[in-house]
Amino acid sequence: MNKKLLDLIAQQFDSEEKIVTEIINLEAILNLPKGTEHFVSDLHGEYQAFQHVLRNGSGRVKEKLTELFEDQLTEENISEFATLVYYPEEKLRLIKNRFDNKKELNHWYTEVIERLIKLLSYASSKYTRSKLRKALPEQFVYITEELLYKTDDSTNKKQYYNQIFQQIIKLNQADQLIIGLAYSVQRLVVDHLHVVGDIYDRGPEPDKIMDTLINYHSVDIQWGxxxxxxxxxxxxxxxxxxxxxxxxxxxxxxxxxxxxxxxxxxxxxxxxxxxxxxxxxxxxxxxxxxxxxxxxxxxxxxxxxxxxxxxxxxxxxxxxxxxxxxxxxxxxxxxxxxxxxxxxxxxxxxxxxxxxxxxxxxxxxxxxxxxxxxxxxxxxxxxxxxxxxxxxxxxxxxxxxLYLKYNGNLLIHGCIPLDEKGNxxxxxxxxxxxxxxxxxxxxxxxxxxxxxxxxxxxxxxxxxxxxxxxxxxxxxxxxxxxxxxxxxFIKDKKTHKERKNPYYYLRENEQVCRNILAEFGLNPDKGHIINGHTPVKEVEGENPIKANGKMIVIDGGFSKAYQSTTGIAGYTLLYNSYGMQLVAHEHFNSKEEVLRDGTDVLYVKRLVDKELERKKVSETNVGEELLQQVSLLTMLLEHRFSK
Structure with missing residues (x-):
């Protein structure tokens, strides 16, 4: 079996130099910080609210803007810039209407493109150049890379870079470049999306959510x-x-x-x-x-x-x-x-x-x-x-x-059926x-x-x-x-009651959650269960972080049908190399309101778990796959080129 596999790999890596280069590349990637995972759940056809959360990366875009430009831009300017990144086509039309002359508009174009390039560089700092290239606007890859990697803009290449900006504007490509860069930023702030169930029913546009997911760069779904x-x-x-x-x-x-x-x-x-x-x-x-x-x-x-x-x-x-x-x-x-x-x-x-x-x-x-x-x-x-x-x-x-084991965590929409004793x-x-x-x-x-x-x-x-x-x-x-x-058909409401599986009260118990993680072959000390399905009634004081942080419930009411009982408009979860943050969202009224007022619907962030040491790619599911590739390439090197 190994020989057949090695023969297949050898067709792609047919020289010692190619194998060595790939091993060096993969080993280097393993030492990069892990990418940001974004968890959403119970979307229930609420396409507009989902789109907004996806575009702003549950606040990641604005966080990076603030970190980068806090000393240069006012809070209002940062909010407007963030909105430009979320909805570049619509925001561009609104902003351009403010300018009375072309000179002012051209100056604004140059300024915004430079800032977007800086933001893009900052957002991609933990990725390889190859991965970044795949995220760049296709028609502007060469130009964007030249601007990203400029190091000599004060002397030898100053006129060269100025000419790039002038030609972009002169050839009426500034709008398309800004739009492309905005979408590249959106893509880079989130490395992978998890949808923890229930895309369909109740809300009006689940088909549009599906179209979005089909075109998303990296996604998995746990069925609801x-x-x-x-x-x-x-x-x-x-x-x-x-x-x-x-x-x-x-x-x-x-x-x-x-x-x-x-x-x-x-x-x-x-x-x-x-x-x-x-x-x-x-x-x-x-x-x-x-x-x-x-x-x-x-x-x-x-x-x-x-x-x-x-x-x-x-x-x-x-x-x-x-x-x-x-x-x-x-x-x-x-x-x-x-x-x-x-x-x-x-x-x-x-x-x-x-x-x-x-x-x-x-x-x-x-x-x-x-x-x-x-x-x-x-x-x-x-x-x-x-x-x-x-x-x-x-x-x-x-x-x-139905469930997914990913980076040490268990993702499941509903429950693990338990009896009253937790078995x-x-x-x-x-x-x-x-x-x-x-x-x-x-x-x-x-x-x-x-x-x-x-x-x-x-x-x-x-x-x-x-x-x-x-x-x-x-x-x-x-x-x-x-x-x-x-x-x-029955008026007596006691007949309406649907008795829940004991899981739904036992999941407050840390030992029960640890047992479930062990059942799925995960480390109970490091792992978490990430759950949807049952709206968390925050308005009544219910905590979405349960069992000493082992259980995180992220159905907070994306569906408008639930928002009167939950008090919020959904939870999302972020997991980057530094740890986990739970994000609660306010009610999303409309894209038009965001464009007009620059308001965001983030409510509050709560730290779930902080990594003692920054987590690397080598400690992830992707890292396991890369390690297997390194092992196979090393075997190939020894098999074909050892003396």
Missing amino acids: NHDVLWLGAYAGSKVCLANIIRICARYDNLEIIEDAYGINLRPLLNLAEKYYHDNPAFRPKIHSSKKTSESEQLQITKIHQAIAMIQFKLEMPIIKRRPYFNMSERLLLEKVDYENNKVTMHGEKYPLQNTCFATVNPEQPDQLLEEEAEVMDRLLFSVQHSEKLARHMNFLMKKGS MEKMAIEGKTYGGRDLLDIFETYLRQSFSQPEMTDDFATDMVWYLWTGEYSSLFGKREMTTFERY
């Missing part, structure tokens, strides 16, 4: 429960598909289905118009910034009811054919007394309200009407033939995983018992299997994807049951 729901729908699960349409209807976001992904909802609307009427429990949650007419709201209300009833029906055959899912209590349509309008749950009867059972056969409540079945077939066909959705789902699968909770699947890391691994195996066979719609793997959305031992759901039916 909402992401898996979309993966499941694309993989052939009709019940997952019904769920995503229901959620989009609930949050008045059906445009994601129709406009963004080109899926025709007309057949579903026709069905809804035939059987359903207005119903207060199914009225959509209207966005404050969005105008939806009464007639549109009524249409959405009808669609919402139609797809919810289809969802409840589709769940039942899965529950019956998979008894080890332990979900028989969720066969609620069978527990309804349709004559007296009551339902029996856990031995107790509850009156029902706002019911919409027009398509339910009390004798066979799980039976779809022929037209309901036809609608779902057509919807699934549209989903699996949407080119844009295919591109997004394939990227989500390629870059995603790994066990689940029996097809005759075998799994817990902890093994349970998550088998979940991911089934998800990937289902995704690879989209024509299989009722197999075990596809059913398991739905279980990840709603099952009690799912690491993504983390609750005993999902009370969607109760929230729609």
Whole structure:
């Protein structure tokens, strides 16, 4: 095996000089400071807020500007410069309107380009020239490198550099250069992005977030429960598909289905118009910034009811054919007394309200009407033939995983299912018992299997994807049951309560967190668990840093639906060579407000962990790969060129 590998490597490194040069290069890189990691979570379609956090690097851009120009620029000037880096196209237009003559504008161009070059140099100080070159604006690589590495601007080359600036301005390239340099700075302040789950649902533009991630220079994704729901729908699960349409209807976001992904909802609307009427429990949650007419709201209300009833029906055959899912209590349509309008749950009867059972056969409540079945077939066909959705789902699968071990930390969206004593909770699947890391691994195996066979719609793997959305031992759901039916139809709020897995209170315990890190083969003394999924209610005094810093929860409410209960607009986490900082964000109103006022939405930074010694590339996942390359190259050198 080694010989075959060495032969392949030898094709690229076919001389002793090339091998030695590469070993020297890699060994040098291993001693550079580690790059900055940026963690975000629970984006829930909030594209504009995500874009801002991505562009400002959770405050890294402004920090570097302040460090570099604190003695030269006022705080107001630094804020304006930062905004230029975040939104160069829009800010350029606003700034240029201030100048009355070309001479003043040209002077401003020269000044700003010089400052951007200094900022670029400062932001790239821990990278190799090769890595920096890849981040530079493609059409200006040569010019930018000349300006970056100038060392003799006072004597021999002064006129040379002046001429570069003059020609950039004269040839009307100043705007494009400024824009290119701004994006290069954005790229360099963050080396790698982690998205710790839930890109989809609730917010209006998850498709734009996906397009951004596809074009991002370095990213990984830990799937959230909402992401898996979309993966499941694309993989052939009709019940997952019904769920995503229901959620989009609930949050008045059906445009994601129709406009963004080109899926025709007309057949579903026709069905809804035939059987359903207005119903207060199914009225959509209207966005404050969005105008939806009464007639549109009524249409959405009808669609919402139609797809919810289809969802409840589709769940039942899965529950019956998979008894080890332990979900028989969720066969609620069978527990309804349709004559007296009551339902029996856990031995107790509850009156029902706002019911919409027009398509339910009390004798066979799980039976779809022929037209309901036809609608779902057509919807699934549209989903699996949407080119844009295919591109997004394939990227989500390629870059995603249920958990990730990265630079000594465990990244997971939901939870590690635990019992009350803190032991790994066990689940029996097809005759075998799994817990902890093994349970998550088998979940991911089934998800990937289902995704690879989209024509299989009722197999075990596809059913398991739905279980990840709603099952009690799912690491993504983390609750005993999902009370969607109760929230729609039962007034008594005690039935709405969803009991959380013990993980969610045990994660406050340092020893429990250390045990989880050990379960995943990580060092409990140095590692952290980075978690999303459950919004941290900072307004009530909840601390996102738990278990003596071993647990960091970064879902602080990117989704506007949560911000009234969290009190903030999301957490992000930064991890550079000096340690970790948690960043809390204020509510993001609009890009226009940032451009106009230069305001940033950073709220406060908290030190999570400080490295005693500055961390190097050699101590990272990337460093492990480089060390393996050095080892192979050393073997090749000895094998081919030793005397």
